[in-house]
Amino acid sequence: MFLSASARSSRCSHTVVFSQALAASGVDPKLFQSRMRLRADAADFTVALDYNSAIVWAVLYHSVFSIVSFSAANVALGITPCCRRLRGRCGHVRVVRSKHGPDGFNKPLHGSSLMAVKARKDARRPAPPRERARVLNNEEEDEGVEKLPSDTMRSPHDPDLPALCSRSKRNLLPCSGEIEQGEVWSRTADWRTLFMRRTAVTSTDNKADVLKLGQIYSVLARTGSVRDLRQVLVEPFCGSCGQQREERHTVEKERAIRTFHHPTALPIKVS
Secondary structure: OOOHHHOOOOOOOHHHOOOHHHHHHHOOOHHHHHHOOOOOOOOOOOEEEOOOOOOEEEEEEOEEEEEEEOOOOOOOOOOOOOHHHHHOOHHHHHHHHHHHOOHHHHHHOOOOOOOHHHHHHHHHHOOOOOOOOOOOOOOOOOOOOOOOOOOOOOOOOOOOHHHHHHHOOOOOOOOOHHHHHHHHHHHHHHHHHHHHHOOOOOOOOOHHHHHHHHHHHHHHHHOOOOOOOOOOOOOOEEOOOOOOOOOOOOOOOOHHHHHHHOOOOOOOOOO
């Protein structure tokens, strides 16, 4: 194949690249030549190579390697000049056709017809993803969940699960403490909105007003009338074990935005 491509010399770009690859592999050239040297009575054979549904045949005929391919109309295409001119009587083409069979170009495995190429592409096309139901309507989908082991690790000093679940029976209405917290958050939103709107005004007389509002807000924060936004919002008791959080417990801060139902207050960034 190298001789037919370079015509007059075996020293071409292909042989240079091949020699470099052989040197990089660490294989002795003499050993490679002894292993690749064909016997005088080497039998003819051919093997199909698949390149993205296109079939190319590597053929050995009379101790000469060549590559043969076929068009959709079953016309042979070779790389050597003799195969191009006399492709009907070329030995490499006849070896492929003898293995290919009379109607081989229509076979889906190695055929070159449009029908065979389409069949190979369809066989390689991945199956469509299975559509999953958007809504689960099985009444027994949670059956046996209560018998599964809990994902939360509990220590021997944690309260029992029945005692932990039975100590906070309540309805869906807010308690007095939740109502007071809602009033504090509403008052915080209103005062912070007033403060932010005054800081947005650019005037010389506005500095005294902003300072006065800041002093009032500090007094309200000390008395508990508004929330101090510098403090991290965290539950005082753990929802898993019921223990009270202390300073030694690590709290991971996450930014969030709290909105309110009344239109007079702007959203507040909390953590």
